[in-house]
Amino acid sequence: MALSSMTGFARGHGVVGAYAWSWEIKSVNAKGLDIRFRLPPGWDAVEVAARTRATQALSRGTVYCNLTAARQGVPPTVKVNEPVLNAVIATLNQLTGRIDAAAPSLDGILALKGVIEVTEEDEREDEHREAEAAILKGFDKALADLDAMRKHEGDTLGQLLTTRLDEIAALTARAEAAPGRKPEAIKARLAAQVAALIEASQRFDSDRLYQEAIMLATKADIREELDRLVSHVAQVRKLIAEGGPAGRRLDFLAQELNRESNTLTAKANDVELTNIGLQLKSVVEQFREQVQNLE
Structure with a gap:
């Protein structure tokens, strides 16, 4: 078995379905083993499995594991928030004749906060799980690269x-x-x-x-x-x-x-x-x- 340094760096990235992800792992000297993860919202489930694998592969060092993941190529959906729009129109009707001002335009009403909502297509659970599996596989590869650099x-x-x-x-x-x-x-x-x-x-x-x-x-x-x-x-x-x-x-x-x-x-x-x-x-x-x- 070869000696290993406590310093190393590795990076990996990939695309699965509508998701693009990348890992960046680096380790520095430490008295013990300290693994720190930084994950985007919605990917917390990845940490448990990834931490277990890192603990099995490494013995010492402070290890920083940073994940970025985002959905790409998903067309946005534009929706009118009907309750908000109705409340805005009711308020405008009440103010008609009371204030000497030009009538509001359609684009002005739609520009009000909350009237228009731009959302992405809802995530499908099976697609998210598939992305998690691919991200963990990518973590294994990056972890192996880190270990190889430390051994070198x-x-x-x-x-x-x-x-x-x-x-x-x-x-x-x-x-x-x-x-x-x-x-x-x-x-x-x-x-x-x-x-x-x-x-x-x-x-x-x-x-x-x-x-x-x-x-x-x-x-x-x-x-x-x-x-x-x-x-x-x-x-x-x-x-x-x-x-x-x-x-x-x-x-x-x-x-x-x-x-x-x-x-x-x-x-x-x-x-x-x-x-x-x-x-x-x-x-x-x-x-x-x-x-x-x-x-």
């Missing part, structure tokens, strides 16, 4: 993440091989510092200082951090290879990688190890930023 972007992200992982693994190997990380080297540096302190002042207890130096050397060892970095990299590679909605787990591992690189940098008392730690932190941050886009 997921493939690209997977390649980028693999590149970052290779860099993390290479830096970890450099730290492993660095002469300055060996306990013997750490003890030697501390011993030299202790010797310098003793030479500067005879008041220092040499035995106590050497004991403290040994403790500091033990604390400065980055063996555990290196082992955990190797383990986390292996877990990340496995998740990328398995694919699917792995974004949350990869984000957790990115946090762990960041924690280990911070600890390694803090423990390093060697210039080379410090530089490696700083590079690790930079690469891990890039890795984490890219993981935020995964489903």
Whole structure:
């Protein structure tokens, strides 16, 4: 199963009978799955089925689903509202002779609000149901296109993440091989510092200082951090290879990688190890930023 991005866009349109419709679906990053529909009046029945299908197809992201639908090619029907017309004529008759004005014209009466009604032919329920089925079929197609785009972007992200992982693994190997990380080297540096302190002042207890130096050397060892970095990299590679909605787990591992690189940098008392730690932190941050886009 491939990795998927949380960002994507798809559009679809069609005509069935007298109805023309179009879908526009787009998704952006989110912590969970949030599907939002915007439908024209009269098409609410479409949302339930469409939401179910989107929930089954997607795991994360804010998804905006916009539908437009309209009847086309239906000739309008013009009707005279008889009750309104009769009321207007009765009022005009009452005012005749009371107001010095020209008699009203036919077009003037018909122009009054409510006298003329322009309507479309009533919708047939079977035609509406047929249009709903076509619109849902169009939604399936647009949803599949959205999913395909998200997977395509997921493939690209997977390649980028693999590149970052290779860099993390290479830096970890450099730290492993660095002469300055060996306990013997750490003890030697501390011993030299202790010797310098003793030479500067005879008041220092040499035995106590050497004991403290040994403790500091033990604390400065980055063996555990290196082992955990190797383990986390292996877990990340496995998740990328398995694919699917792995974004949350990869984000957790990115946090762990960041924690280990911070600890390694803090423990390093060697210039080379410090530089490696700083590079690790930079690469891990890039890795984490890219993981935020995964489903």
